[in-house]
Amino acid sequence: MLKKNINIRIIFAFIFILLSFFQVNAQGWDIPADKKAKNSYIKFDSNTAKEGEAIYTKNCKSCHGDIGKGNGIKTLNPIPPDLASETSQKLTDGELIYILNVGRNAMPNFKNTLSEEERWKVISYIRSFNKQYVQVLSKTDPTKSKLVKVDFNFNAATNKVNVSVKANETSGVVVLKDAEIMLFVNRYFGKLQIDKTLRTDMDGNAVFSFPKDLPGDKLGNLELVIKVNDEIYGEIESIKKLQIGKPTDKPSLTEKRAIWNVLKLAPWWIIITYTSMVLIVGLFLLLIVRNLFKIKKLGEKV
Amino acid sequence: MIDQSKHNKITSDLLSHIRLNYSFKLWMGLLLTLFVICIYAYITQLENGLAVTGLGDYVSWGMYISNFVFFVATSLIGMLISSVLILSGAKWAAPLARIAEIIALAFAAVAGLVIVSDMGRPERLIYVFLYGRIQSPILWDVTVVTVYVMISALLLYLPLIPDMKICYEKLDKTPKFLRNIYKILSLNWIGSVEQQSIIKKSIFILSILIIPVALAIHTVTSWLFASTSRVGWDSSIFGPYFVTGAFVSGSAAVIIAMFVYRNSYNLKEYITDLHFDKMGKLLVLVSLVYLYFNLNEYMVPGYKLKKFDAMHLNDLFSGSHAFLFWSVQLFGLIIPLILLLFKKMRKPTPMLIIALFVIFGAWFKRYIIVIPTMEHPFLPIQNVPFNFKVYTPTLTESLISLAPxxxxxxxxxxxSKLLPIIPVQETIEHYEETK
Structure with missing residues (x-):
């Protein structure tokens, strides 16, 4: 009896915690202070805003609507705000990019679908609706990311991808310690993350486990993408094609004659049936028209 | 012994309606006024696109497509009466053949226009022909409807040739250009044995040819639905289900036309109670067959109620479409069918009322086939407002649907003001045979 009660209490407590968690989540974003203070390394101007608009139209407009017009979807929970609104514009640039990075509920995160530069450009577009906005530029030097060299290879014996991240400073080679690092494989509809998000060790290295059975192209090629996020060097992306997938040779569904194919590749049975039917009916109709002329001619004789 | 005075009476009776009178002008004036209003509605659609309709991402086939199906359906009666009945020796149907053929031609020809009204960018219609795929039932539908219009026109015209000669000779009060048209259309008809044999043969060929083509037009129209994997349409009996339904609405259309022509054109001696009685029995027959297909179409999936079917069928049986569904089944099919079993009901006036119920029911039946299915996709769009999911036709859309x-x-x-709607020559021949 006692045990049952405890169980029920635990369940209630759990439900309560769960509910309060959703409550907090629904009310606002819980953004860490250091993320709040983040600033863009891109100077916002009319050009970046214009590029941002294109990205916004493709990725954000379907829910948030046209900025300043308040025509977003009202049936979602929470309602996607109009980003020209005071509450949205009050957020710092750091808070805005954090929201873009993590997403919540119906809002997806854009960390892996948009590059950092693209995300800042969207924010540049959002800020273009705020006349009072004064930008604080980040001290991060965007050119620094160009110094970084990401090296990675696949170890077939252990099924691991070994990565090392270094920067070629003028003063010498610097290893990137404790930088956030992710491994992706390019697929048809976006990037597939492999293993977990890791942090580089003291030597700037990271090791990802890689699955054996990931389908590649005919030769087994896969396109691997390493993404690094570093406090000093910013965002770095490196792409390499490796022959480590399972060779897959599936003929395209549009190569052979099929119902779903273009006219030129229609199945023979349809072409023959359709054409012969049209021809047969057409011949009969011609016969009738000829008969009509015959009738007319017969009348003329008299 | 040829009874010339009787021939003259038949001729003058059957040609008497070819003249412009007050009631015709009033009726045409009314039709044209309403038509202009509908055209105005269509112009607003041309300017603003399909946004003026209630169509959307969920229900993209609404009233327009139900209207199209209704039109193709009703046009099928031409085949049933002027071909099947006459080939099978039902002599009573002869005076109705032309009425049925006029209805068939008018409905089939306008059906194509109904499809165009469903296009937001009608100027792109040409792309269907330029880039159409032979694999698509839509292309087959365009083909068979066009062929059906051509055969119907020929089947209307061929028996008319001797009558055109009569029109040319007897209607000396009509304007000269009209008489000239009659003369040209009569193709030097002299009624010689050779001419008669050619025309009989040609009509025979067309009467047989029209059967597969007519079956094809409505079967292919049903395939526009049945070849799609959607609840309510994914059915293997859709072809015959549509064809039998077509005979129901077509018979009702012919009954209404018979009544109107008989009363306003003074044809009581030619369209008799016998014709109404026979048409009533025909309507019972086709309604019974249609009821049988309805039973199969709704009872079999209704017995199993598979997950997605259940969503759709519950909506029809007891949900938001239930009123329309049961009204259509009861007042458009079952009650008319029962009433027509009684001889008293197979008289002109009760049959007109019954036929009106049947034809309205037939229109709403197409609505019930098209719209509820569109409201229940297998993969619903996420997070859309409620008004996206249900369909309510707008006034503009209704007016555009009224236009055809x-x-x-x-x-x-x-x-009916240019042609004798009852074949003159045939009636005279029939009179001679039965004298």
Whole structure:
């Protein structure tokens, strides 16, 4: 009896915690202070805003609507705000990019679908609706990311991808310690993350486990993408094609004659049936028209 | 012994309606006024696109497509009466053949226009022909409807040739250009044995040819639905289900036309109670067959109620479409069918009322086939407002849907003012045979 009660209490407590968690989540974003203070390394101007608009139209407009017009979807929970609104514009640039990075509920995160530069450009577009906005530029030097060299290879014996991240400073080679690092494989509809998000060790290295059975192209090629996020060097992306997938040779569904194919590749049975039917009916109709002329001619004789 | 005075009476009786009178002008004036209003509605659609309709991402086939199906359906009656009945030796149907053929031609010809009204960018219609795929039932539908219009026109015209000669000779009060047209259309008809044999053979060929083509037009129209994997459409009996339904609405259309022609054109001696009685029995027959297909179409999936079917069928049986569904089944099919079993009901006036119920029911039946299915996709769009998921036609859309119906009435009215709607030559021959 006692045990049952405890169980029920635990369940209630759990439900309560769960509910309060959703409550907090629904009310606002819980953004860490250091993320709040983040600033863009891109100077916002009319050009970046214009590029941002294109990205916004493709990725954000379907829910948030046209900025300043308040025509977003009202049936979602929470309602996607109009980003020209005071509450949205009050957020710092750091808070805005954090929201873009993590997403919540119906809002997806854009960390892996948009590059950092693209995300800042969207924010540049959002800020273009705020006349009072004064930008604080980040001290991060965007050119620094160009110094970084990401090296990675696949170890077939252990099924691991070994990565090392270094920067070629003028003063010498610097290893990137404790930088956030992710491994992706390019697929048809976006990037597939492999293993977990890791942090580089003291030597700037990271090791990802890689699955054996990931389908590649005919030769087994896969396109691997390493993404690094570093406090000093910013965002770095490196792409390499490796022959480590399972060779897959599936003929395209549009190569052979099929119902779903273009006219030129229609199945023979349809072409023959359709054409012969049209021809047969057409011949009969011609016969009738000829008969009509015959009738007319017969009348003329008299 | 040829009874010339009787021949003259038949001729003058059957040609008497080819003249412009007050009631015709009033009726045409009304039709044209309404038609102009509908055209205005269509212009607003041309300017603003399909946004003026209630169509959306969920229900992209609404009233327009139900209207199209209704039009193709009703046009099928031409085949049933002027081909099947006459080939099978039902002599009573002969005076109705032309009425049925006029209805068939008008509905089939206008059906194509109904499809165009469903296009937001009608100027792109040409792309269907330029880039159409032979694999698509839509292309087959365009083909068979076009062929059906051609055969129907020929089947209307061929028996008319001797009558055109009569029109040319007897209607000396009509304007000269009209008489010239009659003369040209009569193709030097002299009624010689050779001419008669050619025309009989040609009509025979067309009467047989029209059967597969007519079955094809409505079967292919049903395939526009059945070849799609959607609840309510994913059915293997859709072809015959549509064809039998077509005979129901077509018979009702012929009954209404018979009543109107008989009363306003003074044809009581030619369209008799016997014809109404026979048409009533025909309507019972086709309704019974249609009821049988309805039973199969709704009872079999209704017995199993598979997950997605259940969503759709519950909506029809007891949900938001239940009122329309049961009204259509009861007042458009079951009650008319029972009533027509009684001889008293197979008289002109009760049959007109019954036929009106049947034809309205037939229109709403197409609505019930098209719209509820569109409201229940297998993969619903996420997070859309409620008004996206249900369909309510707008006034503009309703007016645009009314336009083709008006156009059909205009065509039928105009044709009946230019042609004898009961074959003159055949009636005379029939009189000679039965004398």
């Amino acid at each position: 119906i008006l156009l059909v009435l205009i065509i039928i009215t105009v044709l």
